[in-house]
Amino acid sequence: MVDEWSLLQHDPMRAYRAKRDLNHQSVASKYNILGFISSGTYGRVYKAQSRDEEGKLHAIKKFKPDKEGDVVTYTGISQSAIREIALNREISHENVVALKEVILEDKSIYMVFEYAEHDFLQVIHHYTQSMYSQSGRPQIPTAVLKSLIHQLFNGLLYLHNAHILHRDLKPANILITSAGVVKIGDLGLARLTYQPLQPLFAGDKVVVTIWYRAPELLMGAKHYNKAVDCWAVGCVMAELANLRPIFKGEEAKLDSKKNVPFQKDQLLKILEVLGTPDEKDWPGIRDMPEYQSMKRLDIYPNRLYDWCRTRISSNAGYDLLRQLFAYDPDKRLTAKEALDHKWFHEDPKPSHNAFHNLGPSQLPPHRRITQDDAPSMMPAQPSQAQAHVTQFSQQMQGHTQGSGGSFTGLSAAPALC
Numbered sequence: 024m025v026d027e028w029s030l031l032q033h034d035p036m037r038a039y040r041a042k043r044d045l046n047h048q049s050v051a052s053k054y055n056i057l058g059f060i061s062s063g064t065y066g067r068v069y070k071a072q073s074r075d076e077e078g079k080l081h082a083i084k085k086f087k088p089d090k091e092g093d094v095v096t097y098t099g100i101s102q103s104a105i106r107e108i109a110l111n112r113e114i115s116h117e118n119v120v121a122l123k124e125v126i127l128e129d130k131s132i133y134m135v136f137e138y139a140e141h142d143f144l145q146v147i148h149h150y151t152q153s154m155y156s157q158s159g160r161p162q163i164p165t166a167v168l169k170s171l172i173h174q175l176f177n178g179l180l181y182l183h184n185a186h187i188l189h190r191d192l193k194p195a196n197i198l199i200t201s202a203g204v205v206k207i208g209d210l211g212l213a214r215l216t217y218q219p220l221q222p223l224f225a226g227d228k229v230v231v232t233i234w235y236r237a238p239e240l241l242m243g244a245k246h247y248n249k250a251v252d253c254w255a256v257g258c259v260m261a262e263l264a265n266l267r268p269i270f271k272g273e274e275a276k277l278d279s280k281k282n283v284p285f286q287k288d289q290l291l292k293i294l295e296v297l298g299t300p301d302e303k304d305w306p307g308i309r310d311m312p313e314y315q316s317m318k319r320l321d322i323y324p325n326r327l328y329d330w331c332r333t334r335i336s337s338n339a340g341y342d343l344l345r346q347l348f349a350y351d352p353d354k355r356l357t358a359k360e361a362l363d364h365k366w367f368h369e370d371p372k373p374s375h376n377a378f379h380n381l382g383p384s385q386l387p388p389h390r391r392i393t394q395d396d397a398p399s400m401m402p403a404q405p406s407q408a409q410a411h412v413t414q415f416s417q418q419m420q421g422h423t424q425g426s427g428g429s430f431t432g433l434s435a436a437p438a439l440c
């Protein structure tokens with residue numbers, strides 16, 4: 024590998040600018056870290072407030088540096104970080120979480136996002152424990168449920184129109200601001216649809232949550248499309264309606280030879296509610312790689328209508344779910360079709376503030392933050408960051424299909440471009 028820093032040394036002006044920019048843009052100089060929110064697969068997330076006069080709240084995601092044993096290496100920045108940054112810098116929609124900037128400092132990347140006080144998982148927990156119910160058991164009010172799903176489809180339609188598949192929609196990744204506005208987050212596994220799409224479990228280090236995985240993936244499809252996200256929204260809608268995952272299967276792990284296993288239990292959970300699919304439901308099902316594995320399972324009738332009767336108080340709501348749970352991805356409702364669905368046009372209508380009719384005691388609580396880890400977020404020495412920068416720029420270029428140009432939204436890059 025080329026020593027990027029020595030390259031910079033041959034161009035003292037560039038080196039000076041890069042160093043000046045990085046020091047100037049240090050996380051601590053721009054943001055006051057209020058506390059630690061959560062750790063995800065790729066790093067840790069902190070709540071922060073900008074030090075400027077606006078004092079806006081932010082979530083700062085610090086990516087883990089690469090590690091070989093105990094040694095931190097400078098060989099590159101994780102695929103997931105690059106993917107998330109490359110996609111995020113192109114995106115701007117009210118229902119997709121906004122990336123404000125990216126800071127490279129010390130051995131880490133910091134992505135600064137707009138802050139969202141809640142997420143769908145937290146709302147589910149809140150209502151599970153709450154006393155407020157319309158039907159004797161805890162339930163999210165229909166107006167709230169409908170607003171959340173409508174806004175989620177709005178954000179998803181935007182991503183799909185931009186040829187982006189999210190691929191990991193689940194309650195924890197769908198955020199909500201204190202103003203009741205849904206923000207799709209975590210594009211770490213998102214992909215541009217015109218890039219070749221391998222099965223989710225083959226190339227990626229991290230496996231997508233199985234409960235939201237579409238049947239074509241469980242049946243071993245080699246190619247998949249936007250319909251996988253619409254299936255996931257169906258699962259999320261059902262989970263909001265019932266306050267627990269609708270298809271909560273046990274994941275079969277990779278064997279010692281890393282063969283991708285048939286996810287029998289997950290498929291069974293789906294069959295138990297939606298019934299066993301046949302050629303009529305899904306032309307071409309016989310050609311799916313796991314068709315014979317499915318044939319070995321018991322045969323089930325469709326009982327989605329019964330499932331919905333006690334959980335979704337409208338036939339239109341049932342119909343939307345039925346069409347999101349179409350086995351055949353080509354028959355499954357698209358985000359655009361879903362937004363036009365009659366459920367969203369009947370009362371209660373979806374609103375821009377999903378919480379607008381709730382009293383203060385019905386609102387989900389604020390996100391909890393802890394102080395334990397906050398100090399360790401700060402880089403000790405900003406001096407080693409430069410080695411990352413040029414390589415990072417090259418990797419970004421690879422990820423943006425050779426679009427070239429400067430890296431808008433990236434604090435460190437402009438001086439090097």
Ligand SMILES: Nc1ncnc2c1ncn2[C@@H]1O[C@H](COP(=O)(O)OP(=O)(O)OP(=O)(O)O)[C@@H](O)[C@H]1O
Nearest residue numbers: 061063064065066068082136137138139195209211
């Ligand atoms: N913009 C935000 N505002 C507030 N909290 C956030 C924000 N983004 C993420 N979080 C919180 O941090 C958690 C982890 O973030 P994120 O999902 O982006 O990380 P990840 O490493 O990709 O995690 P995972 O492995 O769960 O996919 C989220 O579940 C959420 O609780």
